[in-house]
Every structure is written in C-alpha cells, then in structure tokens.
Amino acid sequence: MELAQTEAGLLLLGFLFLVLALGVWIGLALMLVALAGIVVLPLLIPGMPSFPIEKVMGTAIWQAMASWTLAALPLFIWMGEILFRTRLSEDMFRGLAPWVQRFPGRLMHVNVIGCGIFAAVSGSSAATAVTIGKMSLPALFARGYHPPMAIGSLAGAGTLGLLIPPSIVMIVYGVAAEVSIVRLFIAGAIPGLMLMLMFSGYIAVWSLLNPSLTPPPDPPMPWRRRLRESGQLIPVVALIGFVMGSIYFGWATATEAAAFGVVGALALSAWGGTLTRESFVASLMGATRLSCMINLILAGAAFLTQAMAYSGIPAAMAQWVGAQDFSPYVIIAFLTLIYLVLGCFIDGISMIVLTASVVLPIVQQTGFDLLWFGVFIVLVVEMAQITPPVGFNLFVLQGLTGRDILSVARYTLPFFLLMVAAVALVTIFPGLVTWLPTTAMAR
Template structure:
C-alpha cells in the first residue's frame, strides 16, 4: 500500500473515531495502534510502554499539574473579586471604563493561572454581572471577556506552551518569555478597540463616570497586590533564572495557597476540590499527550512527516504562503477539536515544515498559541464560549458574534508577529545573552 493511501486511511480513522464521540486521547491511541498493527511489523506494545514512560516521567511534565493546581486554587478563592474591586477605580477615566477591567483582569490572572478556561470563568463570574448591573452593553461585555479570556494561553506561564515545548522539544523557558510581548500586544489591541468603539458609540458604556479620586485609587492597590506579587514571584523567578518552569509552578502554588488562606477563602472542602480538579484536568491532558505521541511515532516510522516536508519544500512556497495555508487549516481544525489536540496532532508533522522554510520553533510555538486562542472563540467547539454561556446562560452563537471583533484583532496580531518576528524572539534572544 502506498504512503498516500496509508495517510488517508489513518486520517479517515481519526475523523471517524472523533466524530463518533470517542475520547480524543483514546482516538489518537487507537489510530496509532492500528497504524502499527496493519502497516508495520514493529513491537507496538514495547513502543507504547516506552512512550508512556518518556512522555509522563520528565521533569517538564511535572510543571503541568503545578500550574493546573495554581489555577484551581485561584478559581475557588476570592482573589479575583478583590482584583475587580482594585482595578475598577483605575479604569474609570478611560473611554469604555469598566470594560477594560475584563482586559486587564484577564491579563493579570492569565499571568498566574496558565489556563484560558480558568481565566475566563474566574474573571467572568465577577465582571459580567457587575457590568450588567451598571448599564454596560452586554454584547461588548461578553465579547471582550471571550477574547481576553484566551490570554490565559499566551501570557506565561501557559499549559499550552508546556505541552508544545514537550511535544516539539522546544525550550519551555524561552516559550514562556516569548509569549510576554505578544500577549500584551493582543491585550493592547483589545483595549484600543474598546476605546475607539466607545468614542464612536457612547451608549456602549454609561454616560457618567463614577468619579473616583486618586486617594481611592491608591487605597485600591492592596486589592491588586496579591495577583501582582504572584506575577512577580512566578515570572520573576523564571526570567531571572532562579527557578526552572517546574520550580516556578511550585512557587505559584505556594503563593496562591498563602494568599487564599490570608483572604480566608480556603477551607478543607475547597482544598479537596482544588486537588480533585487538578487530577481530572491533568489526567485529561496526559491522556491526549500520550495518545498523540503514540500516533506521532507510527507517523514517523511510516515516513509520512518526512515525505510531507519534502513535498512542501519542493513546491517552492514562500514562508508567508505556507503560514497563510497553515492558518486556514488551523482555523478549520479549531472548529472541530480543542487546543491540546491541535498541538499534539499537528506539531510532529507541521514543525519540520515550518523550520525547513526558515521559521524559528519558538516563534512557531507563539503562532500556534494564537491559533488555539482563535479556536477558543469559534463554534462549535470554542471552549470559552461554553464557559461564558454556563456563567450567564447566553446563547453560544450570540457570544461568538459578540467575540468576532476580538477574533479579527487576534488575526491581526498573527499578521503583525509574522511580518515582525522579532516581537516574539526579542526577549528569548536577551535570555540567551
């Protein structure tokens, strides 16, 4: 059987299993097993056991449950409520006023949680009801939340970056540092859009500001301080080289526990809930990673990756044409599967192609994170849409429509980092020096 037929068969089986609501990790494992059994004579059992150990025993993977646990603790504490109260006086003088709290709160929370879902849920359960009560337009409130909630994947630390770094054998520390400027670039675009829209249509936000004084703004700083200190502790220890990504995760967990106890939002029942949530999320991610690694091994043994890379390079496509094609493919894929699956299914195949045309693996990791962010707000699988819907009982398609301007701004950010890759690579280069 020729290689094209084998590739089509594996792809057909993957679509069949996933379309039949089989768990994604199990689907990946079954397709990999079928590839070994029918198209090779390799000892698939030994390869599976080796892959299980190699992909779950490394120190880099230990960072994953740490950042998941940190997000769980923050989600169940009242730190997010204090963050909203602390940011409110500072946003009052900007056009759009409290709509910017969505952007800034998500940016700060993303810098300590590492999870888009945790960021969206934690910030959304506070901001959307408050914005409704104060008369802000609902579509802008939920749209900005859906867009800004995706920053949990971009602003380090990020679970998606961890998984990509492990799958693609790329420095996790460099990925974390590389995501900092693009993350705040996207946040800046979101805030700029809100300012422009509110200047063009003043009915989006209430007509009168609440008139906070500078004394009230300064008095609100202690409510922002816990999150700010956690950002400094986690990212500062990482950037200064005092801690590895795994150790930085432990720093974050310790800080989140201290602050949750200090704010009296931690009790035995809550602590147990954070542990159970961490175990469930980590096991789900591990299953997908192991299944994808098993499939990627058979794809490598069959020569599919090498043949595809040679085919693409022989076409003489420019690097920008290749990225344009990949963007279209990722947008389609993002409508069908979640972000973790996008990484583990495509990285072993796509990464050799993009590096062959001259893109840096660290840059591609940030590009891929933006593609995953876009997938978070595109139906029918846009996870942020479901998170917001569960919080406020809004229709998913209505939320998706409200998030469309922020979707387009993330597309714009993709163009910007593609044309100016140093936006991504500047800080990692400084790290090397």
C-alpha cells in the same frame, strides 16, 4: 514507497476521525491510531515497515512522561486551582475598577486587564472567560454599559488564558516540540501584552466614537481608598510577578517557579481565609484530574508520533511540501485555516498534540523557528476559540449570558479580527516573539 506512505497517511487520518466521532477519549484514540499504524498498515500496504509494538509504545510513552520539564504542568495547574477558589475575581473587579474610570471605555477595560491577570493564574481560556465574566458582566450591565461590547470584549480577552504565561498549552507544545518551556514563556510575554493593548485600544476608540453608549464615570475615589480596594489584588499580582520574574531572570526553572507559585498560592489562600480542608482537597483533586487527562493525551500523542516517524509519513509529507516550493506565507496561511477549522470541534491542547507529528516536520522543512511557531500556534488556537459561528468560547459566553450563539459571534467578531491582525504582525515581524527570549537567555 511514497505512494504507500500517502495512502497510509490518509487511512490513519480517516481512522482517527472515525474514532473521535465515536466519542473515544482523545488520548486513547491517539493510541488506537498508533497501534493501527504499526500493526494493521503493514498488512494492508506492501512496502510499509513493521516494528515491535512493545518497543515503540514503551519507548515513546516513557520518553514523553519521564520529563522534569513536564513536572511544571501539574504544579501550575494546582496553583491556578488554589487561586480559583479564593475571592480573586471579586477582588479583581473591585481593585481594578477605580483605576480605569478615566480611560475611554472605563470599566470595560476591567475585562481585558482582569482576563490578562487571571490568565497568568489559570492557563485556560474558558476558565478565564467564565471567572471574570461572572463578576464583570453583571456589574457592567447594571451600570448601563453596551452589552454587545461588554460581551465581545470578554470573549476576546478570555482567550488570553492560552497566551499569557504560565500557559498550559505552551507547556504541552514545548514537550511535543522539544522546545524550552522557559523560552516559550518569555516569548509569549510581548505578544500577550500587544494583544491586551490592541483590545483596550479598540475599546477606547469605540467609546470615543460612541460616547452615548458609555455611561458616565463613577464619583472620584481618593487615592487612599483606591489602594485599600486594591489591597487584596496586589498580593496575587505580586505572586504572579515573582513567579514569572524568577523564570525571566534565570533564578528558577519553570518547574521550580511553579513550586514557588503553589506555596505562594497556599499562603495567600490561608491569609485570605479561604484555605480550608475542603478547598485544599478540591484544588488538589481538580489539578490531579486535569493533569491526568493532559498526560494521557501527551502519552497517546507521543506513541502516535513515534509510530508515524517509523512509518516515514511525516518526513514524506515534509519532503512533498518542500518539493512544491510553496511560499512560507502560503504554508502559514494554510496552517491557520486548518487550526481554525479544528478549533470548531476540539480544544487547544488536543489540536496541538493531534497535529504535532505531521505539522512540526513541515514547519522545520520550511525553515520556521520552532520557538516562533509555538507562539504562532497558540495565537491561532486562541482565534479558533472565538471563530464564528462555533468557537468553544462562544458557547461558554452563550451559557454565561443567555444570548443566542449568532449574537455572541457577532459581538465577538471585531476582537477576532484584531487577533487576525496580531497573527499577521508576529508573522511579518517575528522579532516580536524571538527578541525577548534571545535577550533574556543571553544574560
């Protein structure tokens, strides 16, 4: 029977890659593979159990979609869409620039801090890199900043869109792994801030070692003018702080906090004069399209997970891994390599839902905390976005700057290595992930 399950797993994997190579939407591809697992495999492989399609498919999709937790997903996306259509990126550069002039590296820190703030709005690494880059890169180049460092810091910091809560990828993982979204958001706070500090620290050290490549600071600005320049940015930061604070202190669930965020974003957009009928409809339709795409992927993943569970393939693979007596660190290293390779071809959400049904039983069999693994997998997916030479964000930066992909990959390499160090730190010291949610939930 174990041999039959191994053969079934290999056949389904091959069929999945074939369907994806043909250009079928990922959600539909997952459903096709699940159908093959239920209908075709029992006919080809003796001993494989068969189940009624309507029972498996209906139950799996209903359980995946009928979730109060999942309601937070379109709301957070809509909040980001609303703020995306404001002057947020322009206000962000103008508001942050006066405060970082005295730091080594000066305005390059705007890339890191700006991406960290916008990450809490968009939840997308590509959107974060493009939005901040459109405003920061021309300003940095015009002032004479070193282009490789400016581009590399933007590529690295742009990945924060996946880690800084509220993160769309975290919501998807929480639904797939049945882990609390609130705890995941809280768990991502310390690693996210740690990564920002590592990026800014590297920029500062590089600037001190290369003073000739860093332009002199702008003329000093009085405090009153600094505050005035930051006036449009402060309300957005306050909104993000309120949304995340309400989750951290237990005042609201993730879904309720997302609803507050939408109301606050609409209010800020109206106050800033950017809320029009056209922008409202555009933000609503943008959020609807993205939410429908993600829900289709989640529905397909739920069906595939259920089909795989009935076939016994994930359990058999988990037992096999346990029988090999691999070190937990070997398993983590192997999973890291798999996700880095997958990141060359597909986006972060698809990576998680494609692998959840097989990887999560192995992770549980090995004894890892699923909360910790959620933050780990987000970090690795972030790394995959800038993995030389074909990470997704590298192509985004190539289109934004006009540089060739190999040059962009070379500029990004130091920040990729910093992310490798961050993954190693959270693996060696899991308390960096688990301490804050444990403390917060104990209140």
